[in-house]
Amino acid sequence: MIFRAFLLVLCLLGFSGIAVAVQPDEILVDPALEARARQLSAELRCMVCQNQSIDDSDAELARDLRVLVRERLKAGDTNEEVLNYIVSRYGEFVLLKPRFNARNAILWAAPVLILVGGSALAFSVLRRRGNTVPAPLSTEEEAALRDILKDES
Amino acid sequence: MSVELGHFALVLALALALVQALVPLLGARLGSAPLMRMGEPVAITGFALIAFAFAALVLAYVQSDFSVLNVWENSHSAKPLLFKITGTWGNHEGSMLLWVLILAFFGALVAAFGQNLPPTLRANVLAIQGLIASAFLLFILFTSNPFIRLERAPIEGRDLNPILQDIGLAIHPPLLYLGYVGFSISFSFAVAALIDGRLDAAWARWVRPWTLVAWAFLTGGIAMGSYWAYYELGWGGFWFWDPVENASLMPWLAGTALLHSAIVMEKRSALKIWTVLLAILTFSLSLLGTFLVRSGVLTSVHSFATDPTRGVFILAILVFFIGGALALFAVRGASLAPGGLFHPISREGALVFNNLMLTTAAATVLIGTLYPLLIEAISEDKISVGAPFFNLTFVPLFLPLLLAVPFGPLLAWKRGDLPGALQRLQFAFWAAGAAAIASYFLIDRANAAAALGIGLGLWLVFGALTDLAFKSGIGKVGPALALRRLSGLPLSMFGTCFAHAGLGLTVLGIVSVTALQAEKILTMQPGQSTEISGYTLRFVDLRPFTGPNYTEDRAEFALGTTRGASLGELVSSKRLYTARGMPTTEAGIRTMGLSQLYVSIGDRTPAGLVVRIWWKPFVTLIWAGALVMMGGGFISLMDRRLRVGAPARRKAALAADGGGTR
Numbered sequence: 069m070i071f072r073a074f075l076l077v078l079c080l081l082g083f084s085g086i087a088v089a090v091q092p093d094e095i096l097v098d099p100a101l102e103a104r105a106r107q108l109s110a111e112l113r114c115m116v117c118q119n120q121s122i123d124d125s126d127a128e129l130a131r132d133l134r135v136l137v138r139e140r141l142k143a144g145d146t147n148e149e150v151l152n153y154i155v156s157r158y159g160e161f162v163l164l165k166p167r168f169n170a171r172n173a174i175l176w177a178a179p180v181l182i183l184v185g186g187s188a189l190a191f192s193v194l195r196r197r198g199n200t201v202p203a204p205l206s207t208e209e210e211a212a213l214r215d216i217l218k219d220e221s
Numbered sequence: 222m223s224v225e226l227g228h229f230a231l232v233l234a235l236a237l238a239l240v241q242a243l244v245p246l247l248g249a250r251l252g253s254a255p256l257m258r259m260g261e262p263v264a265i266t267g268f269a270l271i272a273f274a275f276a277a278l279v280l281a282y283v284q285s286d287f288s289v290l291n292v293w294e295n296s297h298s299a300k301p302l303l304f305k306i307t308g309t310w311g312n313h314e315g316s317m318l319l320w321v322l323i324l325a326f327f328g329a330l331v332a333a334f335g336q337n338l339p340p341t342l343r344a345n346v347l348a349i350q351g352l353i354a355s356a357f358l359l360f361i362l363f364t365s366n367p368f369i370r371l372e373r374a375p376i377e378g379r380d381l382n383p384i385l386q387d388i389g390l391a392i393h394p395p396l397l398y399l400g401y402v403g404f405s406i407s408f409s410f411a412v413a414a415l416i417d418g419r420l421d422a423a424w425a426r427w428v429r430p431w432t433l434v435a436w437a438f439l440t441g442g443i444a445m446g447s448y449w450a451y452y453e454l455g456w457g458g459f460w461f462w463d464p465v466e467n468a469s470l471m472p473w474l475a476g477t478a479l480l481h482s483a484i485v486m487e488k489r490s491a492l493k494i495w496t497v498l499l500a501i502l503t504f505s506l507s508l509l510g511t512f513l514v515r516s517g518v519l520t521s522v523h524s525f526a527t528d529p530t531r532g533v534f535i536l537a538i539l540v541f542f543i544g545g546a547l548a549l550f551a552v553r554g555a556s557l558a559p560g561g562l563f564h565p566i567s568r569e570g571a572l573v574f575n576n577l578m579l580t581t582a583a584a585t586v587l588i589g590t591l592y593p594l595l596i597e598a599i600s601e602d603k604i605s606v607g608a609p610f611f612n613l614t615f616v617p618l619f620l621p622l623l624l625a626v627p628f629g630p631l632l633a634w635k636r637g638d639l640p641g642a643l644q645r646l647q648f649a650f651w652a653a654g655a656a657a658i659a660s661y662f663l664i665d666r667a668n669a670a671a672a673l674g675i676g677l678g679l680w681l682v683f684g685a686l687t688d689l690a691f692k693s694g695i696g697k698v699g700p701a702l703a704l705r706r707l708s709g710l711p712l713s714m715f716g717t718c719f720a721h722a723g724l725g726l727t728v729l730g731i732v733s734v735t736a737l738q739a740e741k742i743l744t745m746q747p748g749q750s751t752e753i754s755g756y757t758l759r760f761v762d763l764r765p766f767t768g769p770n771y772t773e774d775r776a777e778f779a780l781g782t783t784r785g786a787s788l789g790e791l792v793s794s795k796r797l798y799t800a801r802g803m804p805t806t807e808a809g810i811r812t813m814g815l816s817q818l819y820v821s822i823g824d825r826t827p828a829g830l831v832v833r834i835w836w837k838p839f840v841t842l843i844w845a846g847a848l849v850m851m852g853g854g855f856i857s858l859m860d861r862r863l864r865v866g867a868p869a870r871r872k873a874a875l876a877a878d879g880g881g882t883r
Contacts, residue, residue, distance in 0.1 A: 089456055091823070092744045092831060113605045119463045121607065124456050164607030166592075175592045175606065179585040179614045186577045194565060194573075 089124050091131065096138055105138050108150055112137070113164050121164060133162075224289055227277025228368035231318075234270040234325070235358040237263050241328075241351025245344035249416075257340050260347030261332040267354065268322075268329035275309075275322045278367050282309045288374035291315065291367040297380035297800050299770040307390040308381040313515065313531075314367035316394060320511070321357045323395075323402045327431075328354065331406065338427065345413030346406070353405055356538045364531045380770065380800035389449030393442060397469060400439020401507040404476055406431040408504030411497045412546050415553045420497065425487035428500065430858055432483060436476045437854030443469050444847030455806035455821040457835050459734070459843055462611040467590045468510030474583035475503040478576045485572050489561045489634060492569075494554050495576070501550060505543040506583065512539050518594065564636040571629040571637070578622040585614050623677055623728065626721055627684020630714075631691065645691050649683035666737055674732030681725025685718045716857025719849055726846030730815075733839040740836075744829035754836035756818060757781050758791070763830060771798045773807070776822045776830060780811060788813075793820045793832075815839045 090109075096102040106123060112133060114125035122130040122137075133154070140150045154162055166172045205213065241263045248256025278291070282305050287293040295312045296305060310319040328350035335343050361367075410428045414420045446469070451459045460466065479499045486496045512518070516532030563569040589606045596604050627649060631642040657676030660667050667675075690696065692714060693707035741753050745760040752758075761777040773796040780788040793809030809820040816838045823831030 089833075090742055092742050092828070093826075095742060111609050113607060119461065119605070119607055124458065124461075159603070161603040161605055164605050165609035165613065166604050166606055171596065171600075171602075172592075172604070175588060175610075176614075178588045179581060179618060182584050183577070183581045183618070186581060190573055190577060191565075194563075 089126060089130075090134065094131070094134055094138065096142070101138075101141050104147060105134070105141055108137050108141075108147055109134055111151070111164050112154060113162050115158060115162060133158075223277045224281050224286065224368055224370070227274040227281075228366075230270040230277070231274040231358065231362065231368070234267050234274065235355060235362060237267040237270065238351050238354040238358055241267060242348050242355050243351075244348075245351075246348035246416075249341045249344040249348075254340065257344035260344055260351070264325070264328045264332035264347050264350065267351075268325040271318075271322050271325045274368075275318055278315060278318060279306055279309050282306060285378060286374075287376070287378050288371050289367075290369045290371050293371060293375055293378045295381050296378040297770055298377060299800075300381065300386065301769060303388070303391065304381060304386045308385070310394050311381050311385040311390050314361070314365045316398075317357070317361050317365050317515070318367055319394065320398055320402060321354060321361065323398045324350070324354050324357065324405060327403060327406050331409075341417055342410075342413055342419075342424075342427075345416050346409045349409035349412045350405065353409075353542065356541070360531075360534050360538065364534050377800075380798065383771070383796065383798035383801065383803050383805050384453055386770075386798075387449065387453055389445065389453065393445045393449055395442075396438050396445055397442030400435050400437075400442050400476075401469070401472060401510065403431065403435025403438060404472060404500075404504040404507050407435070407479060407500040408542075408546065411500035412549060414497060415546075415549045418553060418556065420493055420557050422487050422490050425483050425496065428496075429480070429483045429487060432476065432480050432500075432503075433854050433858050436473070436480050437851045437858070439469070439473050439476060440847055440854065441851040443473060444844045444851070447847075448844045451840075452808055452810055453805075455808050456833070457808070457819045457821070457837065459731075459840070462589075462608040464590050465510075465514050467586050468513045471506040471583050471586050471590075472503055472510060474579050474586070475499060475506050478579035478583070479503050481572045481575050481579075485569050489563065489569055491561045491563060492573070492576075493557050497554065497557070498550060499576070499580075501543075501546045505539075505546070506587070508539050508542060509587075512536060513590070561635075563634070566632065566639050567637040568629065568632045568634045571625065571632050574625060575622065575629065578618060582615060582618045582622075585618060586611065589614070620677075623681060623724070626681055626724065627687065630685075630688040630717055630721075646684060646687055649680060649687045652683050653677070653680035664737065666739075668736070671732060671736030674736065675729060678725045678727075678729030678732060681728060682722045685721035685725065688721075689714065689718050712860035713857045716853045716855075716860065719853030719856055721853075723846045723849030723851075723853055726842045726849060727844075728846070730839050730842030730844075730846060734837050734843070737838050738835055738840075741832075741834045743832055743834075744826055745832050746829040749829070751832075751834070752783055753818075753834050754838075755783050756788070756836070757783055758818075758820065758834060760830065760832065761790075763825070766794070768796075770800060771796045773797065774822075776809075776820075776832070778809065778820060780818070791818070791820060793822050795822060812841065815841050815845075817841065 090106070096105060109123035110121050112122045114120045114122045114127055114130040114133075116127050116129050117125050120130075122133045136154065137150055140153055145153065151163065160167065166175060168176055241260055244263070245257050245260035248254070248259065280286075281289045281292050282296055283302070285292065285296060285298040285305070287296075291312065291314050295315070296308050300308065308315075310316045328347060331338075331343070331346055331350065335346070338346070407428050410424065410431070414424055443466075446466070447459050450461070451457060479496065482492050482496045482499055485492045512532075512535045516535050517529075518532055561569075589610055592606055593604050596602055627646055628639075628642050631645055632638070653676045656679050657672045660675045661669065661672035664671075689707065689710070692710055693703050695703045695707070697703075698706070739754045741751060743751060745751065747760055747762050750757050750759040757780075759779040759781075761779055763774055763776050766773050766775050773794040775792050775794040778791040778793070780791045782788065788811070791809045791811050794807045796805045796807055797803070798805070806821050811818045816836070817840050819835040819837055821833050823833065825831075
């Protein structure tokens with residue numbers, strides 16, 4: 069979309085040396101390891117871009133991070149260890165999926181809370197209304213109803 | 222000269238908007254018909270003035286009048302004419318002018334075609350529209366004036382951002398704004414009803430077509446934006462969960478919910494309070510989107526509009542309208558009488574479920590978008606909320622909703638028959654299930670999730686068709702009678718069918734491209750070939766080429782099938798726009814059936830040219846489905862029961878033929 073395009077351009081401008089995101093020379097020989105690298109890259113933010121993962125980004129810094137991820141994987145790190153290592157160097161800002169911790173509790177709990185709260189509200193309103201017996205018709209209303217029904221037939 | 226006239230027209234339009242905001246409102250208070258009627262000519266004249274101002278700016282762009290600051294900053298004399306025109310709204314000031322132009326357009330439509338609205342409702346609606354227009358015209362004139370002149374006119378302009386020099390800019394923003402701003406009408410109706418304290422089924426009948434128009438345009442606008450990003454940005458993604466995308470998705474989700482709750486209100490007089498609240502919230506989310514995108518709050522540095530005065534101004538507008546409307550709702554909302562009763566298993570119940578899921582989804586997107594700002598404001602920490610978060614939360618919320626969609630239209634009002642609906646959906650269920658099983662065993666790379674996703678998409682498509690088949694009695698009565706019955710069904714039923722089936726197509730496209738796409742990243746020398754998903758691609762050569770305002774390196778590929786048949790040439794290039802010195806990638810895309818082969822090129826290295834190739838199966842269904850949804854909206858709009866002004870005409874027609882047979 070256009071605004072995103074603007075930001076992308078800014079990103080390109082600031083860090084020229086345009087390159088396609090993942091470079092052929094970065095790709096690991098082991099396909100299983102490479103698949104893990106791609107998966108991790110999609111969860112890491114390109115720090116100098118607007119909301120782009122390092123897997124998508126053309127920036128130099130993103131390339132450095134992609135290479136770093138692959139180095140850690142080759143050294144035998146688990147996915148979690150790679151993420152911890154990168155967070156220790158770049159801060160939590162680098163994670164596109166925020167951690168489950170106290171500070172992010174509202175963020176992660178919100179969808180569930182809203183859904184549960186909304187369902188409870190809807191049910192209570194429906195049940196309350198379902199229990200109220202509609203008031204019987206007054207004599208005038210019944211007369212009016214009879215008139216209408218007479219007209220219909 | 223025309224620029225000054227345009228500027229003047231805009232100032233006059235502000236004066237008229239203030240009149241429109243105050244006089245009809247006063248008239249409605251005092252019960253004075255002449256004062257109330259004043260809103261209509263004022264709204265139409267105001268629209269004409271803003272249209273004149275807009276035309277003056279377009280003219281300045283077409284003439285490359287670089288004495289206008291805005292034109293100088295965003296245009297270039299060598300730019301093709303189409304991009305000179307579209308460049309008018311390819312920048313902050315111009316796009317805000319387009320925003321108020323569309324706002325005034327909708328206001329003028331209500332003024333021109335709202336003749337059979339109750340007079341106080343019409344007066345109040347026009348007054349609220351006038352108030353919104355006043356706020357945004359003030360914003361434009363004080364912080365974002367496109368008509369400012371430069372003292373000494375430069376010889377040449379600085380050119381439009383190259384990524385925007387695309388046909389997408391001609392289509393995407395106008396459609397998106399028609400959607401965004403169209404919801405202002407539902408908002409104005411809601412606020413007007415709260416001021417009036419009167420809300421009945423007729424109100425819902427009035428609001429529904431406007432919501433439908435806005436929703437259809439927004440659907441198309443989002444889809445076009447997505448396709449544009451897909452082919453222009455060069456890495457083949459179609460949705461990025463970017464905050465600016467979320468800004469358009471939130472009103473869409475809320476607007477979809479509004480569309481459905483308005484049906485319940487119109488047919489059954491239920492969910493009144495909720496529908497009014499939803500109408501307010503939908504436009505509030507549009508305003509919030511405008512704020513997020515325009516103020517530069519999303520990122521401190523890399524942003525579109527970095528001037529903080531603009532941000533504060535829009536924030537004030539936001540607080541005034543959302544706060545004001547919600548306060549009014551809090552005071553008056555409770556006095557609206559609750560409507561009809563219904564059993565949880567019923568059409569109403571299904572639509573409540575729809576609203577619950579859509580609202581939760583919208584709230585999730587909202588919180589995900591704003592949470593990093595909140596954290597940054599209360600602590601010094603910065604966190605990111607990106608695609609992995611949204612995929613993890615949004616998808617589980619949407620799945621049950623998608624599963625439930627085919628049931629809605631098949632359930633009766635008040636008390637539905639679930640086993641009966643299940644029985645009618647048997648065919649859709651088994652057909653979708655069979656397709657899922659077949660794709661699991663027949664398609665390479667298809668895992669269980671992909672197969673279930675394909676089944677889900679087809680379930681939506683077949684489910685939507687089942688509704689029409691059932692209502693026309695196909696399979697129960699003779700084909701001739703069934704056909705006659707089918708053509709006699711109200712258009713709104715076809716609209717529902719199209720919209721739901723379109724949703725299914727979009728789901729199919731998303732699932733298949735996410736789960737089944739193939740990707741290849743390699744370096745290629747001229748003459749070298751590679752294979753992907755049954756196609757061969759031979760890199761022929763890299764040639765320089767000069768366009769009107771750019772130079773590019775064109776990589777030519779010979780495309781063929783692995784069996785040896787030739788499919789012609791495919792060109793993918795890297796462009797440099799000379800005025801700004803900006804590089805862009807122009808992906809080479811070949812559509813084959815519903816699928817696409819997508820080639821984008823990178824740097825030249827000693828080992829050869831870096832090439833990325835994707836095979837994207839059924840990718841075009843993502844946007845085709847959205848267009849079908851949009852078409853469904855317009856078909857439904859043509860239903861005579863919904864047509865603007867239809868209720869009165871229909872009554873007149875009924876009176877004329879003595880009761881009629883409809």
